[in-house]
Amino acid sequence: MNRREFLQATAFSLVACQGMGGNEQSMVLAKATEGIEKHRKGEAVLKFKLPNGLPAVGVHVRAIQKSHDFLFGCPLRPRHYNDPRHLKPFRELFNFVALLEFNWGQYEPDEGKPLLEERRRFIFDWCIPNGIRRFYGHMLVWTRQYGEYPKTALPLWLFRYDRKTQYELLKKRIQREVKDYQDVDIIWDVVNEPIHCRAWGDWEKPNRFDEPLDKVFAYVADALQWAHEANPKARLLVNEYDLFVSKSSRERFLRLLEMLLEKDIPIHAVGIQAHDLQATYYPAPEEVWEACEIFGTNLGLDVYFTELCYFSDPKQKISGTYKSGFWSPERQAEAVEEFYRVAFGHPKVAGIIYFGLVGSEIWQPTTGLLDEDFRPKPAWERLRKLIKREWWTEVTGKTAGDGTFKFRGFFGEYQVEATHQGQTYAFNINLRKAQPNLWEFTLTGSPVKQR
Numbered sequence: 001m002n003r004r005e006f007l008q009a010t011a012f013s014l015v016a017c018q019g020m021g022g023n024e025q026s027m028v029l030a031k032a033t034e035g036i037e038k039h040r041k042g043e044a045v046l047k048f049k050l051p052n053g054l055p056a057v058g059v060h061v062r063a064i065q066k067s068h069d070f071l072f073g074c075p076l077r078p079r080h081y082n083d084p085r086h087l088k089p090f091r092e093l094f095n096f097v098a099l100l101e102f103n104w105g106q107y108e109p110d111e112g113k114p115l116l117e118e119r120r121r122f123i124f125d126w127c128i129p130n131g132i133r134r135f136y137g138h139m140l141v142w143t144r145q146y147g148e149y150p151k152t153a154l155p156l157w158l159f160r161y162d163r164k165t166q167y168e169l170l171k172k173r174i175q176r177e178v179k180d181y182q183d184v185d186i187i188w189d190v191v192n193e194p195i196h197c198r199a200w201g202d203w204e205k206p207n208r209f210d211e212p213l214d215k216v217f218a219y220v221a222d223a224l225q226w227a228h229e230a231n232p233k234a235r236l237l238v239n240e241y242d243l244f245v246s247k248s249s250r251e252r253f254l255r256l257l258e259m260l261l262e263k264d265i266p267i268h269a270v271g272i273q274a275h276d277l278q279a280t281y282y283p284a285p286e287e288v289w290e291a292c293e294i295f296g297t298n299l300g301l302d303v304y305f306t307e308l309c310y311f312s313d314p315k316q317k318i319s320g321t322y323k324s325g326f327w328s329p330e331r332q333a334e335a336v337e338e339f340y341r342v343a344f345g346h347p348k349v350a351g352i353i354y355f356g357l358v359g360s361e362i363w364q365p366t367t368g369l370l371d372e373d374f375r376p377k378p379a380w381e382r383l384r385k386l387i388k389r390e391w392w393t394e395v396t397g398k399t400a401g402d403g404t405f406k407f408r409g410f411f412g413e414y415q416v417e418a419t420h421q422g423q424t425y426a427f428n429i430n431l432r433k434a435q436p437n438l439w440e441f442t443l444t445g446s447p448v449k450q451r
Contacts, residue, residue: 025322028285029338032345038416039347040070040391044429044437046405048418051444059443060419065393069350070344071096071304072387074369075138077361078115085374086357086364093384097354098136098306103192104173105145105152109157116180123184136186136306139192139239140174141223144201144207148306157269163201170200171226178230187235189271189306190227190447192221195240195252213256220256221265228266239271239306242345243291245285245320246276250294256276257299269350270295273307274339277318277366280311282335286320289343296348303348307355309367310335312377327366333378336369340386352384418443 001344044063048056073096080086092098099119101107108114123135142153149156158166178188198205200219205211220238228237238257244248260267263361272291275281311327318325325331336354343349357369369380376384391411399418409431420443427441 009135015040025285027216028289029341030333031289032285035345035347036391040344041393041408042431042433042435042437043406043408044379044414044431045245045439046429046439047438048399048403048405048420049440049442050420053372054441055401056399056418056420057401057403059399059405060396061399061405062407062417062419063394063405063407063416063429064417065410065412066415067095067413068387068391069413071134071353073098073136073351073353074357074378075100075353075355075361076122077101078118078295081118083419087126089357089370089374089376089380090402093380093387096133096134096136096351096353097132098138098355099186100138101150102137102177102189103139103142103153104158105155105341106150107177108161108173109149109152110321112157113155114176114180114406120181131407135187136304136351137177137181137186138306139189140177140227141170141190141200141219142192143197143202144193159203166201171222174223174226175230178227178234182231182234187237187269187304188372188402189221189225189239190236192239193241193450194220195249195256196242196274210252212411213252213259216256217259221260221263224260224265224267235268235321237269237271237301237304238267239273241273241307242276243272244274244276244287247283254294254299257295257301261299267300267301269304270299271304271306273355274305275307275355278319279309279318279367280319280327282310282318282320282323283339284320285338285342287322288339289346292343292346292348293411296346298313301348302350303346304341304350305343305352308336308339309355309359309362309364310379311364312359312368312379313366329378332367333382336379337386341385344391416441 036280048059049139050056072094074090074094075085075098076090077100080167107269145154194216196208198209199211199215222325224236226232237348240253245254257270271297293302310332312329312332314326314328316327340352343352354369356362356368357370358372359365362371370376391410393405399405411431412432416429418425429439
């Protein structure tokens with residue numbers, strides 16, 4: 001069976017999953033638990049020597065995780081850059097910034113004056129000094145239009161030009177942004193919601209329009225090529241929503257991705273927004289896992305869940321067949337924990353972005369992890385328990401007769417403290433997937449502290 005036949009055979013089983021019972025979902029959760037242990041953790045071997053070259057035997061060692069390699073993200077907008085109400089909780093939990101308002105209309109509301117300086121200042125003056133070094137650029141191309149600045153996807157001045165010139169300006173815009181941030185570890189949402197929006201230049205059509213895929217492919221492929229030309233090292237994705245709920249959306253988006261891969265268009269990942277249009281749908285664990293298989297494993301692409309959000313409003317009814325009832329804060333917490341467990345357990349998932357600390361900061365109220373007074377909801381507490389406790393490594397022990405200390409931990413950055421003869425020495429390591437993860441240290445130099 002070739003790849004195309006395999007995709008056809010497996011791609012649309014999500015619909016069949018929506019009525020599955022508890023046993024099937026328990027099996028998925030068990031598979032995810034196994035996947036977390038297998039794919040998110042690795043073995044570290046640390047070897048300590050004394051200044052004379054002999055093994056440092058019986059040395060007390062403590063390894064403390066400082067960050068995850070896996071990307072746990074949340075959006076920050078320019079108006080948050082100096083707001084401790086957003087920055088403090090973000091730093092407490094997340095390591096991946098979704099840089100919103102990169103859409104052209106908000107990023108360059110006045111022609112020739114992109115908001116480059118404030119964005120780079122935030123990245124280099126706050127994010128990186130606080131250990132946050134990875135970013136999601138949302139987004140370079142979005143053909144939807146819905147109002148005046150600041151709520152605009154496309155700059156109003158663009159429409160002073162004819163369509164040929166507009167397309168030339170789009171190329172310049174994409175390549176300018178990708179070059180301007182080539183020193184930043186950023187994955188770009190190059191085209192947002194291509195199967196739900198009109199094709200580029202068809203401005204007389206409605207904002208949401210099912211265009212023929214060949215027309216969609218043309219501008220999406222160009223945008224990806226232009227971004228790649230600007231920085232061949234840049235990681236690029238295409239982002240879409242409604243993939244759990246709508247068979248038509250799944251089929252069209254899958255086919256678009258296949259077309260891009262068949263033509264060797266540079267694309268490195270797929271963005272799944274993880275919500276329907278109203279954000280009321282509760283996907284079953286099997287649906288989440290199957291989406292990872294369809295768009296990740298089968299296509300050979302990394303998966304980023306770019307816009308996960310659930311209501312916490314007891315008056316808001318749950319849609320779908322997996323769960324019934326209403327979106328209470330407790331149900332939101334349950335859904336958040338379940339989604340993260342499944343997604344973190346799948347090997348093709350590279351990151352999860354919860355779409356909004358506070359619901360009013362996105363398009364649906366009450367979907368935030370914090371309430372409007374920035375107080376943690378049960379969902380925040382559940383997520384903090386997962387990321388900073390259950391999926392967090394801190395180990396202690398003593399070196400063996402050959403001076404080695406071994407541990408198994410989650411991939412990420414660690415501080416290692418080795419205490420010998422009343423002096424403690426500190427070292428930094430990054431436990432990485434598919435790396436040797438073997439380090440040698442000599443207990444010499446100035447200790448970080450003395451007993």
